[in-house]
Amino acid sequence: DAGVIQSPRHEVTEMGQEVTLRCKPISGHDYLFWYRQTMMRGLELLIYFNNNVPIDDSGMPEDRFSAKMPNASFSTLKIQPSEPRDSAVYFCAISGGPYEQYFGPGTRLTVT
């Protein structure tokens, strides 16, 4: 366990609402990643940061998604407005060694 806390663990919201997912690494790292997991598409990289700077956001599905990393110990992924197709498990991961990534427990998002 490389030490990544995600909150909330479960989120149920109505279409059109804003959703904010949180990630708190509790161990040293240089990189932070946001993934989305669905049955249809599997695990997809959405965005990743290096030293708090966004490096590649090409996986972010559309402008409704945004991510920030104000400091080394905190990152957010925001969806505004949310849609039912955003329902998925969202993972935050950090790099703990040479190209290894360690994942948080994930947030299960359901948009009704």
Place this chain on the structure above:
Amino acid sequence: AQTVTQSQPEMSVQEAETVTLSCTYDTSESDYYLFWYKQPPSRQMILVIRQEAYKQQNATENRFSVNFQKAAKSFSLKISDSQLGDAAMYFCAYTNYGGSQGNLIFGKGTKLSVKP
């Protein structure tokens, strides 16, 4: 673009027996890393084992070992003495060496069941 293929959607093994999960990948790179991740019903993604492409020796972690065939672009996972706690989804993953650390590419996964 690199791809990772896991051709076995589901596998089953008897407790204490050995099972092998298959993974193939496609890349034009010569230096890269390969991983196996385990995802139990709790959905936590757990790193099981890592293989560097420049190493000829197959990686081993306790009951878990890999068969890395670079020319064939094959990377299978062998689980020996299977335990009930090994039941999970297993994902094979690839990333380039020397580039960004963001391009971890996953296969679709293999669901492993362990029968008592």
